[in-house]
Amino acid sequence: QKEVEQDPGPLSVPEGAIVSLNCTYSNSAFQYFMWYRQYSRKGPELLMYTYSSGNKEDGRFTAQVDKSSKYISLFIRDSQPSDSATYLCAMSANFGNEKLTFGTGTRLTIIP
């Protein structure tokens, strides 16, 4: 079993819809949670970064972490065609732990 599980999709939604992307994990030591967006033929770029549990909002994006369920989510409101990309979750444990573990990524397409 992988430490981080992510549905690869693909996921297609109409423009303006709310998108929900999720990852589950098994390592209870994970403290840092990230969401990366990767456009085709580009490197991943950081979208959201959360430490420990709770919610974080940035414009149309909201990241949620539920450590009790080992479940993290990324919500995209008022989705736009420019949001079409692959979204990867990433996690790491306490300070001093250098490894970053990624999900496989979910490919998202927003249909105009």
Add this chain to the structure above:
Amino acid sequence: NAGVTQTPKFRVLKTGQSMTLLCAQDMNHEYMYWYRQDPGMGLRLIHYSVGEGTTAKGEVPDGYNVSRLKKQNFLLGLESAAPSQTSVYFCATRGVLFYMNTEAFFGQGTRLTVV
């Protein structure tokens, strides 16, 4: 990301040839990583480094070697390329700030094809 530069961007190798991929960063980050990305497999860690002069194996290290002689550079070498090493390679860096791990920053990738 302007702070992490990978060289080259594209390369085609014949089986058995060798090559070195260079990752250069100007963010003064301690940690550097090499990943490969294949369809359906996500990002898989090849090797990483926690500081100048140190390297460690990731989850798929076979067939690769690395060196970090200077803090800003991390080299990935393929001694004898195989078709199974056809992939997109990403370098990433990560800093350590006030006892908190920070996010990783990625280069633009190197597309390698081994024929």
